[in-house]
Amino acid sequence: MVSKLAGVTGPQSESPPESVDLWRVVFTLKRSHGASYGTEPTRDVILIQWNSADGVTGWGECPTFSKTGYVTETTDEAWSELSASLVSTMLTTTGSSTTATAALRDAHIDSVLRSGGISLVDHLGGRRRALQRSVVIASPTHNGDTASINEVISRARRAIDSGAEIVKLKIGPGADIDVLDALAESIGSHRLAADANGAYETCSQLAEVDRIGMRYLEQPFAAGIGWRELAREVAGLETPVALDESIRKLDDVDQVSASGAAKIVSIKPARVGGVESAAELIRRAHELGLGAFVGGMVELAVGRAATLAVASISTLTHPTDLGPSSAYFDRDVSAGLELDDTGGITAPSGPGLGIEPDIAVIQKHAVDHLTIRST
16 A cells, blocks of 8 residues: 655654655564553554665654553554554654654664664663663463463573563562562562552552562552652552653653652653653653663564663663563564573664564564555
8 A cells, every 4th residue: 555745854854755664563472461451462563664765774663552551552543643644744743752653753763873874772872781681470360371370480480590680570459469479489579570550559459569578669550640649659668669651751750750759760662752752761860860771562673672772771770671582472573682691682783773674574474554655
């Protein structure tokens, strides 16, 4: 399917691309991704191919989900937004922070950096180094995961043995304390964190979880709660609180600091406007004395490479959630991003994202495709 760009310009550029290709692709996950908002057995995402006038192609990924709550739009909505609005508005909408516009912006940045032979790591002021990482595991019975406590402990021990610094357990009411206690005894509470994805309503529900003494508790309450109310709830917790879904823009980091609603923020580039916006949020968190780490959204290699570049910024204080491609997919869209001999993971160092997506693999997994031309 082919459409046309009507004389619009890209972010940070006076020239439109020759064309933009939108690829909607579906990859089966090795293990379903579960959180309080639902379970995803596949990754149904949009890849954006920015084809510049100088013949260089840049890539971006829109890692949305089938339901709202975790990001601002579903994959269906993101596809409609990109395919319907790109002609007149999308490439000039630099102030928007939807997941779709963030992916478009990142694809253009990748193209510009590739043209100049500059890596995204260098562009963002990161360092080429193996990153410490956390491994995220679902609690037994949480959103359809039927693993036993012993199986979860085995996964956690394998993660630690493979070089993970932290094991982060996905929890919810009724799927928390037993397995957290068992994990704390097995790997130590200093190696343990938990992510509630906003599943709890009051601090009293977390009393038993709080006594374990974990590294941090991520997003215990829903993102829609006001900052003052959130600060009142977390004031009753000894465990450091990290906020994830609550962080969507620069002002949110300021509000976290001013209200005392958390000590740590999780920055996810796709949800905060793209890689450059994410780097700005990380700098602000550092200025305000907040801890920070870069979280993942079960991205394919395009989004994973971009997010790893953001995670290479040295002021981050906690291990990244990003893992190797092989933990999620049998075959990624490019050569897999894998662990080194120490169990760390490093952002690619080539121009732009530093990876080369395989068009044949993308075509094999594509369920929709749209080419939008400038003339």
